[in-house]
Amino acid sequence: MPQMPQRVTIWEVGPRDGLQNEKTQVPVEVKERFVRRLVSAGLPVVEATSFVHPRWVPQLADAEELMTRLGDDGRGLPVLVPNERGLDRALELGLRHVAIFGSATETFAQRNLNRSVEEQFAMFEPVVRRARDAGLDVRAYVSMCFGDPWEGAVPVEQVVSVGRRLLDLGASQLSLGDTIGVGTANQVGALVDAFVAAGTGLGELALHFHDTYGQALANTLAGLQAGVTTYDASAGGLGGCPFAKSATGNLATEDLVWLLAGLGIEHGVDLDALVETSVWMAEQLGRPSPSAVVRALASSQS
Structure with a gap:
């Protein structure tokens, strides 16, 4: 197919975004094994966890313990830091890669960050500056890039304005999130084109899809045709957003790998090892994996 990249980077978010909405506490030793198996695959x-206050995301209250258990193997794994206190915790552990999480809409900014869209930049500026001064890489997420459950469709120019400001703060990459999974292929192409027109390099962009309406793979194909080479995905299709109840699971990493392999695009992932990992994690959670590829391959191997 025309305009396809030769290689894609998969940004695995299962241990953080995939597990954050689980109501039953997952033991830290299971999380450690999950991370190590994903790296081995x-x-x-592999985004390992989030240094958010336990009151907001109880599942990730063991972030320090997890990163301590991972030791040197975890130093280069990204972690989410919502504010300066989260950054302090990451710096104390000697971590080298952090991410911040912004919103393209007012309602979600208030619900997720307890800030307005404008106020979020004042919160993020010292985080990014201090992280960069300490030699850390910083990624920025923008949620609600295609639709918001309270505000409806989100204008492209609104997403570009928020995203550009986060990049201008010093983020090296911007992940554009379809948090509630309402985006379609044409919208993906239009949003990427708008960022490029605003002076953004394709290498600065990543795409983060949820499969609420079954559009995640179609949207990924549109992103590939637009030239984006980094895609967020969650092993086994785990995930959702605790602050947006209509957000279902992330794009499953296995489904993404299957698509890329079929297109002849390099990705570097051992699909069999990944499927085994997701089957194992589904057993830990007590329910089957939502990934179509995991279900198909697991049943063919049994």
Whole structure:
């Protein structure tokens, strides 16, 4: 197919975004094994956890313990830091890669950050500046890039304005999130084109899809045709957003790998090892994986 990249980077978010909405506490030793198995399966980036206050995301209250258990193997794994206190915790552990999480809409900014869209930049500025001064890489997420459950469709120019400001603060990459999974392929192409027109390099962009309406793979194909080479995904299709109840699971990493392999695009992931990991994690959670590829391959191997 025309305009396809030769290689794609998969940014694995299962341990953080995938597990954050689980109501039953997952033991830290299970989380550690999950992270290590994902790394062993060849995933180049595995986002391990979030240094958010336990009151907001109880599942990730063990962030320090997890990163301590991972030791040197965890130093280069990204972690989410919502504010300066979260950054302090990451710096104390000697971590080298952090991410911040912004919103393109007012309502979600208030619900997720307890800030307005404008106020979020004042909160993020010292986080990014201090992280960069300490030699850390910083990624920025923008949620609600295609639709918001309270505000409806989100204008492209609104997303570009928020995203550009986060990049201008010093983020090296911007992940554009379809938090509630309402985006379609044409919208993906239009949003990427708008960022490029605003002076953004394709290498600065990543795409983060949820499969609420079954559009995640179609949207990924549109992103590939637009030239984006980094995609967020969650092993086994785990995930959702605790602050947006209509957000269902993330794009499953296995489904993404299957698509990329079929297109002849390099990704570096051992699909069999990844499927085994997701089957194992589904057993820990007590329910089957929502990933179509995991279900198909697991049943063919049994």
